[in-house]
Amino acid sequence: MIDNIIIYFTLPLLSISMLLIFIRLFIGPRLIDKVIAIDLIVIVGIGTFSAYSILFDKTAIIDISLILALIAFLSTIAFTYFYEKRDKSQLYY
Amino acid sequence: MAEYIAAFFLIIGTLFIFIASIGLLKMPDVYLRMSTSAIAATFGVLSMLIATAIHFMELTLTLHIIGLIIFLMLTVPIGAHMLGRSSHIIGLEMWDKTVCDDLKGKFNKDTNDFDGMEEEGDKQEGEN
Numbered sequence: 001m002i003d004n005i006i007i008y009f010t011l012p013l014l015s016i017s018m019l020l021i022f023i024r025l026f027i028g029p030r031l032i033d034k035v036i037a038i039d040l041i042v043i044v045g046i047g048t049f050s051a052y053s054i055l056f057d058k059t060a061i062i063d064i065s066l067i068l069a070l071i072a073f074l075s076t077i078a079f080t081y082f083y084e085k086r087d088k089s090q091l092y093y
Numbered sequence: 094m095a096e097y098i099a100a101f102f103l104i105i106g107t108l109f110i111f112i113a114s115i116g117l118l119k120m121p122d123v124y125l126r127m128s129t130s131a132i133a134a135t136f137g138v139l140s141m142l143i144a145t146a147i148h149f150m151e152l153t154l155t156l157h158i159i160g161l162i163i164f165l166m167l168t169v170p171i172g173a174h175m176l177g178r179s180s181h182i183i184g185l186e187m188w189d190k191t192v193c194d195d196l197k198g199k200f201n202k203d204t205n206d207f208d209g210m211e212e213e214g215d216k217q218e219g220e221n
Contacts, residue, residue, distance in 0.1 A: 001096060001097075001100065002096055002099060002100050002103070002148065005100050005103060005104065006103070009104065009107065010103055010104075010107045013107050013108075013110075013111045014107060014110065014111075016111065016114075017110055017111045017113070017114030017115075018114070020114040020115060020117065020118045021114050021117060021118075023118060024117050024118050024126075030123060030180075030185060032123055032176060032179070032180050032185070033123060033126065035176065036117070036123075036126055036127055036130050036176065037117065039130060039172060039176075040113065040114065040117060040130040040134055043110070043130075043134045043135065043137075043138050043169075044110055044114070044134070044138075046138050046141075046142075046161075046165075047106060047107070047110055047137065047138045047141045050138075050141045050142055050144070050145040051103070051141065053145060054099075054103075054144070054145055054148050054149075059149060059151065059153075059154045062145065062154060062157050062158065062161070063157065065161060066157065066160070066161050066164070069161065069164055069165055069168065070164070072172075073168040073169075073171075073172055076172040076175065076176065077171075077172065077175060080175040080176055080178070080179040083179045083183065084179045084182050084183070086183070
């Protein structure tokens, strides 16, 4: 039963949401919109990994998502640290 | 029975992630986009991880998932707070219909911090 739910409900909806996030990543008017979109891509990726680990009966896929969450947090903090110190007279910020 | 509970959590999590992505596309403002991506998507991914833990019923996987849930609940609000703080410092514009902005004009560029709260308190005491 849960395999059918994953194949016909979870993975299509996660794919559509990934597509919507990629639209925001490309049209984002500010730089920080793109950072928020990348942050959400990682979260949707963790959800997709958990769905695939149920589908394929492999528990080792969860370990990848731990590393992904760590990288997303560190990149967000590093981005905001350098974003505040940026030259505000630039046209594109 | 455990299969049904896992399916329930999986459907809830998928719906919340989908709602978060729609909100990221449709919201008119940087701050509103940030709040949707921080709150709804985190709840969705937490319930999907809980569904994975219920489906497998293994000790090591459950411990991994508990660590991942604690890490996500600690770091995602911190990241959203840092993004909002830096975008307010940079001075990004808000939505037209924003009702109030409590931090307006309270960023001190010399000390590089929000320390305008005490001045307003002193002013109110002086009026009284």
